[in-house]
Amino acid sequence: MQTMLTNTEQPIYLDYSATTPIDPRVADKMIPYITQHFGNPASRSHAYGWRADAAVEAARADVAALVHADPKEIVWTSGATESNNLAIKGAAHFHRKKGQHLITVKTEHKAVLDSMRELEREGFEVTYLDPEPDGLVDAKKFAAALRDDTVLASVMYVNNEIGVIQDIATLGALCHARGALFHVDAAQATGKVDIDLQRLPVDLMSFSAHKTYGPKGIGALYVRRKPRARIEPQMHGGGHERGMRSGTLATHQIVGMGEAFRIARDEMPLENARIRRLRDKLLAGLRDIEEVYINGDMDQRVPHNLNISFNYVEGESLMMAMKELAVSSGSACTSASLEPSYVLRALGRPDELAHSSIRFTLGRYTTAGDIEFAVNIIRQKIQKLRALSPLWDMYKAGVDINSVKWATH
Amino acid sequence: MSYSDKVIDHYENPRNVGTLNTADADVGTGMVGAPACGDVMRLQIKVGKDGRIDDAVFKTYGCGSAIASSSLVTEWVKGKTLDQAMLIKNSEIADELALPPVKIHCSVLAEDAIRAAISDYRSKQELADAGYVACQPTTSAIVAA
Numbered sequence: 328m329q330t331m332l333t334n335t336e337q338p339i340y341l342d343y344s345a346t347t348p349i350d351p352r353v354a355d356k357m358i359p360y361i362t363q364h365f366g367n368p369a370s371r372s373h374a375y376g377w378r379a380d381a382a383v384e385a386a387r388a389d390v391a392a393l394v395h396a397d398p399k400e401i402v403w404t405s406g407a408t409e410s411n412n413l414a415i416k417g418a419a420h421f422h423r424k425k426g427q428h429l430i431t432v433k434t435e436h437k438a439v440l441d442s443m444r445e446l447e448r449e450g451f452e453v454t455y456l457d458p459e460p461d462g463l464v465d466a467k468k469f470a471a472a473l474r475d476d477t478v479l480a481s482v483m484y485v486n487n488e489i490g491v492i493q494d495i496a497t498l499g500a501l502c503h504a505r506g507a508l509f510h511v512d513a514a515q516a517t518g519k520v521d522i523d524l525q526r527l528p529v530d531l532m533s534f535s536a537h538k539t540y541g542p543k544g545i546g547a548l549y550v551r552r553k554p555r556a557r558i559e560p561q562m563h564g565g566g567h568e569r570g571m572r573s574g575t576l577a578t579h580q581i582v583g584m585g586e587a588f589r590i591a592r593d594e595m596p597l598e599n600a601r602i603r604r605l606r607d608k609l610l611a612g613l614r615d616i617e618e619v620y621i622n623g624d625m626d627q628r629v630p631h632n633l634n635i636s637f638n639y640v641e642g643e644s645l646m647m648a649m650k651e652l653a654v655s656s657g658s659a660c661t662s663a664s665l666e667p668s669y670v671l672r673a674l675g676r677p678d679e680l681a682h683s684s685i686r687f688t689l690g691r692y693t694t695a696g697d698i699e700f701a702v703n704i705i706r707q708k709i710q711k712l713r714a715l716s717p718l719w720d721m722y723k724a725g726v727d728i729n730s731v732k733w734a735t736h
Numbered sequence: 737m738s739y740s741d742k743v744i745d746h747y748e749n750p751r752n753v754g755t756l757n758t759a760d761a762d763v764g765t766g767m768v769g770a771p772a773c774g775d776v777m778r779l780q781i782k783v784g785k786d787g788r789i790d791d792a793v794f795k796t797y798g799c800g801s802a803i804a805s806s807s808l809v810t811e812w813v814k815g816k817t818l819d820q821a822m823l824i825k826n827s828e829i830a831d832e833l834a835l836p837p838v839k840i841h842c843s844v845l846a847e848d849a850i851r852a853a854i855s856d857y858r859s860k861q862e863l864a865d866a867g868y869v870a871c872q873p874t875t876s877a878i879v880a881a
Contacts, residue, residue: 639797640797678772682771717795718771718776
C-alpha cells in the first residue's frame, strides 16, 4: 500500500487537493466490474444487470453513510462540477417563478461561479459575497444578503485553495429561516470533516470521488427528501436516477466511489490526526523563515492544507525550483491566465502575496520523511530565489515596496 | 507548463546575478515590471570608456521564463555598444528561449529592461556633461526606471 509514491524519479506529491491517487483497495474492488460484472445496472431482465445494480446500490449506501444521508437521497453524477451545475441551475430553473435571486461567495469553485454566471445570462440576479480576510463568511453579512425572492444560496464546505471550513450549520439555518434552499459544495470536505446531513440544514450537497482516494469521473449530488428539494434535470434521457440525471451508470466508477467513501468513514479519525501532525510539522519547519504569511484561518481549517506566501519570491519560479515536490501555486503563471489567485485576492491579500503563494496539501501516503525532505528543499530554494530577487534587496535595504511607483504592465 | 531546456539552464544556472553601484556614473540601472504583476527585473550595465558594455548584471523576481530572459540578455549585451544593445528585440529573446505565447511578456520585459538601463546611463552622462554631479539615490533610480 505504501509503495505507490516511493519511486525516486517522481516528485513527492503534496497536491492532494488537486486529486488523490486511487487507494489500491478501491482499485481492487473496481476491476471485476470492468471485465466480469460488466452488466448495465438498468438491465432488469438478467443476472448481469442484477449484479451491477446490487453493486451500485451498495455503493450508494456507502456514500450515504459517510454523510449520514438516506441512500435514496444520493444521485450519481460525473463529478462535483456536474453536481454543482445540477444543484444550482436545477434548483434555480425549478423555482424560477418563486424568485430569481441567488447568493454565493467570491471564493467558491469555478463550477459554482460559472453556473451562477450562466444563470445571470438567463436573467437571474446573483449576489457574490466577500469573505472575511481569514476566508470565512460572516453570518451577519450572509443574513443581510438574503431576500424574500432568494431561491438558493451556495457556499462551499471547505475551500480548495486555503482549506478553511465554513460554518455550514449557521449559514444553512439562516437560509431556511428565509425560505431559501441551501447548496453546499463538499468536494474538498469528505474524509476531512464529519458531515452529518441528519443535523445540517442543507438541501443539496455536491461530492467528488477523486478527492477522497476514489476514481476520477464520478461524483454525486445529495438531494434532500424531507422536506423534498426539487430540481430540474440538466441531462435528459432514459430517466435514470429518478429522472434527475439520465445516462447509463458507470458501475465500476460508482463501486470505486462507494469503497473510497467507506474507507474514509472507517479511517477518518486516525488519518486526520496523523495528517494534522505532518501538516503542523511542515508549518513548524517553515514559520521561522522571514516574511512568510499563512493564507486563511488556521483553526477553522482542514488538517491537510497549508497555504503560505513567501514574500519577494514568485510562486511559479519557486515551484520550478522545488521540482522534487509536486505542489500548486496561487500565482498567475500556473494557468493560461495572468491573474493571481482570485481566492487570495478575495481575501484582500495584496497581489504580490498572491503571486508568492504555495499550496501544500498532504494525504494518505505522505510520510514524516517526505515532510523533512520538503522543509529542507523549500528553505534552500527560498534562500536561492531571494538572492535573485531585487524586491528582497529593497526590503533588506529598508525600501517600502508599496511606496515605489511601479509601471504596471 | 513545461519549459525549454534553455529556460531551465538559465534558471538553474543564472548568469551574471548581482548588483552594481547605482550611483556610479558609468553604471546604468533599469528596473521594470511590478510586484503586483508577478515580475520585476533589475538590469544593470557598466559602460567602458570605449562606449561598450563591459559588464551586465541582473536580479529578477518572477517566473522561470522571466529569470531566464534577464539572464540571457546580460550575456547578450556584454561587449556591445549601447546602440547595438538597443537593437535587441524581444522576439529574438523569445525565439532563443522557445518561450510559449503566455510567456512572451517576459521577453518584452527583458527588452524594456535593456532600454531602461541604457536610458538611465545616458541621462547620467547628459547630467555629467552639463556639469552636475552624477549621483542618484537608489529609490529615485527605481522610480525613474
